[in-house]
Amino acid sequence: xxxxxxxxVVAKFGGTSVADFDAxxxxxxxxxxxHHVRLVVLSASAGVTNLLVELAAGLxxxxxxxxxxxxxxxxxxxxxxxxxxxAIGQEIDHLLENISRLAETAASAxxxxxxxxxxxxxxxxxxxxxxxxxxxxxxxxxxFDARKVIRTNDHFGCAEPVIGATAELAEKQLRPRIEQxxxxxxxxxxxxxxxxxxxxxxxxxxxxxxxLGEALQADRVDIWxxxxxxxxxxxxxxxxxxxxxxxxxxxASEMATFGAKVLHPATLLPAMRKNIPVFVGSSKDPSAGGTxxxxxxxxxxxxxxxAVRRKQTLLKLHSVNAQPAHAxxxxxxxxxxxxxxxxxxxxxxxxxxxxxLNSTGATSGEADTLTTSLLTELSxxxxxxxxxxxxxxxxxxxxxxxxxxxxxxxxxxxxHHPVRMICHGASSHNLCFLLPADAAxxxxxxLHRSLFE
Numbered sequence: 001x002x003x004x005x006x007x008x009v010v011a012k013f014g015g016t017s018v019a020d021f022d023a024x025x026x027x028x029x030x031x032x033x034x035h036h037v038r039l040v041v042l043s044a045s046a047g048v049t050n051l052l053v054e055l056a057a058g059l060x061x062x063x064x065x066x067x068x069x070x071x072x073x074x075x076x077x078x079x080x081x082x083x084x085x086x087a088i089g090q091e092i093d094h095l096l097e098n099i100s101r102l103a104e105t106a107a108s109a110x111x112x113x114x115x116x117x118x119x120x121x122x123x124x125x126x127x128x129x130x131x132x133x134x135x136x137x138x139x140x141x142x143x144f145d146a147r148k149v150i151r152t153n154d155h156f157g158c159a160e161p162v163i164g165a166t167a168e169l170a171e172k173q174l175r176p177r178i179e180q181x182x183x184x185x186x187x188x189x190x191x192x193x194x195x196x197x198x199x200x201x202x203x204x205x206x207x208x209x210x211x212l213g214e215a216l217q218a219d220r221v222d223i224w225x226x227x228x229x230x231x232x233x234x235x236x237x238x239x240x241x242x243x244x245x246x247x248x249x250x251x252a253s254e255m256a257t258f259g260a261k262v263l264h265p266a267t268l269l270p271a272m273r274k275n276i277p278v279f280v281g282s283s284k285d286p287s288a289g290g291t292x293x294x295x296x297x298x299x300x301x302x303x304x305x306x307a308v309r310r311k312q313t314l315l316k317l318h319s320v321n322a323q324p325a326h327a328x329x330x331x332x333x334x335x336x337x338x339x340x341x342x343x344x345x346x347x348x349x350x351x352x353x354x355x356x357l358n359s360t361g362a363t364s365g366e367a368d369t370l371t372t373s374l375l376t377e378l379s380x381x382x383x384x385x386x387x388x389x390x391x392x393x394x395x396x397x398x399x400x401x402x403x404x405x406x407x408x409x410x411x412x413x414x415x416h417h418p419v420r421m422i423c424h425g426a427s428s429h430n431l432c433f434l435l436p437a438d439a440a441x442x443x444x445x446x447l448h449r450s451l452f453e
Contacts, residue, residue, distance in 0.1 A: 009036040010180065012209035014185060015046035016226040021081035024133045027116045027283050028421045030052055030224060031182070032139065039179040039212060041146075041187045042130055043205040044122025049188075052122055055103040056115035062104050063082055072096055072321075078129050088132045095121050105110040112156035116189075116199045118354075120147075122188035123205070131184050136212055142181040149173055149215070150190030150208060152198045159190060161197035163270075166190075169279045170215035178216070181206055186211075206264035212280070213261075214270035221271055221278045223263065225313075228282040229259070229291035230255065230262050233306040235439050238448045244305065246288075248297040251304050251396055254429045258394035259309030268293065300398045303451045308440050309392040313357040313370065314383040314420060317378060327351040331381060345392070345423045345432060356392060356434060360389035390420060391440035395431045395447065 011034075013027045031037050044052075051067050059067065073093045079085045097322040102118040127143060134141045152159035177183050187205020190198045200207050200416030206223055213221040230252060231241040247255075249272045256263040262280055271278050271293070319328045332353055336343060347357045357369050370386065378384050400406050401424065415435060421434035435443055 007036045008216055009034060009212040009220045009222060010039045010041065010075065010209050010216070010218045011037045011222040012205055012226060013043065013283060014205065014219075014223075014225045015043045015049070017224050018042055018044075018130060019046040021078045021133070023283070024078065024130055026129075027224065028137060028139075029114075029133055030283060030286050031134075032137070033286075036219065037175065039183045039185065039216070040130075041185055041205055042123060042127045043187050043210040045078075045126045047127070048074060048122040049119060049202070050100070052119045053115070053203055055099065055243050056106050056110065056118045058110045059103065059338075061105070062108065064100075066098050068096065068103065071099065075125055075129070082132055083136055084132075086297045089127060091128060091180050092125055092146045095125055100380070105316045113154075113196060117160075117197045119199055120186075120189040120197045123188055124394055125185050127186050134182065134184070142148070142177060142179045142183055143424045144174070144177065144183050144185045146186040146189055146208060146252070147197060150200075150211065152190040152192055152200070154192040154194070154198065155194065156196075156198055158201040158374045160190070161190065161200070163211075163214075166211055168214040170212060174212070175216060177179060201264070203261075203264040204266075206267040208269075209435050210267045210270040210276075213276050214274045217274060217365065218276055221276055223267070223278060223280045224283040224286075225262060225280065226282060226284060227262060227281050228285060228288040230260065230293075231305070232452050233444055234308070237444050239310070240453055241448065242452065243289075244291050246292045246294065246297045248300060249295060249303070250294045250429060251300065252291075254394075254396045254427070255305055255307050258307040258392060258396070258430065258432070260305070260307045264395060273349070301370040302393065302399070302403065303397045305396045306444050306447055307396060309394070310440065311358075311436060312390040312392050312434065313389040314385075314434060315355050315357055315370070315389075317355075318383040318385070319351040320383055321381075323437040328382070329353065332378070332404075334373070335377055335381070339371065339377075341374065345421075345434075347421060348424060356390075356421070358392075387420070391435055391437045392433060393433045393440055393443050393447070395451070396429055397431075400431055403427050406431070409450060410447065413450045414443060417443045417446070 002121045051071055055067050101120050114377050131143045151165035187208035192198055199426040209221050229243045231243050233241045234358045235241040249268050253268045256265045275295055278293040317332050344358045345354045417439050419433050423432040
């Protein structure tokens, strides 16, 4: 049978794009302007996930009720603008009751699994409301629970998708529905093999869209956010930042990994595997254009962009025994591996290791990376120093580790900034500096002025 829609675009809308009734209507107009859009992935409305994360951490009764009433107001401000609010209002109230019950449990017995179950309600509510907005426009649409197809492991708070199972489930359950109606689903959430709700980490809705694009072999994945594309740095830090019209997967992936907020760090991996172009644009001003992310960008520049990643921790391990360097390194990495610590950036000497811990990804706050058991075991083998409240500033470019003269202008720009650690050489696309958090914006402004303006 010939498919009705041989070309499929997956469109994802972020929190600001579904923040309220007017934002949802702007997003609906974008969808209806492109008949190739058959699958829509939504984040929670702006601010909702933060409230749910606070509830999941466990709050006293009064604080808990304040947060829930704020959540209720966000949802009912949208419901009140609908022509027929009664049915969906009851459904949203049922989800708010679930949130209240789970938050009460979290106050006495918080857990990562409970946190994921609670935080998932943000996307469930926004997607249900968005379906009603579309139906009022006369669109044939269907709400779909992403947990039926996004299969993950049980690493709650930052689960990893099971690619093969996700592709199989998407083909079986999503493909037939796409032929019949516009499908609205949730980003960020999935389920493990036992059916427990999981999350893909903060900002994971982008990742969901890319995973589903890969599974359905989509022609394009559109990421609609609050900025018109990817810029040479965060325009909120440097107003002179310039939009990048076309960028390669590898460059954009480096930017996301090192803190650019436009994309989730893992977003581009599924798209890269199937060579699916990704478009990034603004739902507030879709006519402004955006950035196309593809396999190879034409004439890539030496310096592409600057990114900053905050909430970084520097862990320094110093050998106190006269053991060979290779044995010390092997022992330390084995301990970190047993405690599931992702070694982000690492520098080593004969008797010490310095590594950066990134705590910006998981839904459960700091994700308890530096647990008491980890520090106790490390301290039995070496001297441990921990320095928090740092920021990682990264210069992204091309052939940086193979081109002469790269470091001079960069180091000159960093001359008056207190650098705690430098990483360069492992990738030809980045040069990283670890700084005190309060020095990061100044470093970004200085480097942007000297390298991009």
